Amino acid sequence: MRLLGKVGSIGAVAAAVLLMAGCGSSSDTKADSTTTAASSAAQATTAALSTGRECTADDVKVDGGFGTAPKITIPTDCDPPKTLIVKDLVAGSGPGAQAGQQLTMNYTLITWSDKKKLDSSFDRGETFPLNLGAGEVIKGWDQGLIGVQQGARRLLIVPPNLGYGAGGHGIKPNETLVFVTDAVKVG
Template identity: 50%
Template sequence: MVVVAAALAVGACTPSEKDSTQPPGSNAQPSIAPAGPNTGQPGPGSVTALPQQPAGPECTVDQIEVKGEPGQEPEITLPDGCAAPTKLLTKDLEPGQGAEAAKGSQLEANYLLMTWGNKQVADNSYEKGKPLPLTLGAQQVIPGWEQGLEGIYQGGRRVIVVPPDLAYGKQLGHPLQKETLVFVVDAVKVTPGTN
């Protein structure tokens, strides 16, 4: 699975070419399928991407509301009236008390991914019943995850806001290319690497 995930994370995908069901000149938004932190192509299901952002000041990570206990599926509420952040933002909701994640660490992480543009859940490992295994620094996931997970402790819960340039922004045609992504991540297990 890791080999496939790593290959998908590095490779770009191309959009499918289907005839539109919308009349010419309509202002319909594209439908996209969810993608997790390690995939270069969409997964099952669909959400509608809305890349337009409101004008005004950028939102802060403190304006993002997260409900639910660490280890349980979270509920994310994104703010209205402010623009999507353009820089990587993190906030620890639960500090954790186990090993600290650094480059080379083996992690198992549960996550819920919400897209900023339409405020819908795009991927959810809690529903899958299995945390995502990864090695920090091995480029198995998007750069925003690599950077955003450094320093998390086992048992910790963190919000990570990833702008497009640290997500899928360089993958032309990717359904989430222009999206700011919001993750709530639980570090289920952290095993220090042997740097």
């Protein structure tokens, strides 16, 4: 299963939201109150589960070197970061990747919420080609792979807004994604 493709049409979702907003009735006030109460309860639950500290790249443990399937351990004592985290774990060489360049990558994906491997090109034994910055992959990859050098192993911690947002492709809504990527070929 390749999980890097773009999410479906945002326009369709927006149209559905607008359609639902236009279908008002006298029970809307009650529905709004229920929705507000449910949202408040969800926020309280999330706040109760928060550790009060946002994780950094150094909190995520990665074992294995370039070219081998990594073992990724996500911590339980900190919260997922809210911004894109990029860290080279193994230095590469040569010029850094620029938007518009062809990249050939290997990767492993772990989901933050359940700390399980969801996808891995290493496991399939096939690399993943992409045109950087062309919107062929999630925004977290298009942004996080800028400057990667051939031979580099890079950790990407992708917040939901740069991943799959509301979910899709087997990803839960508002999921933080942890990728370890190997730049097999740049250019």
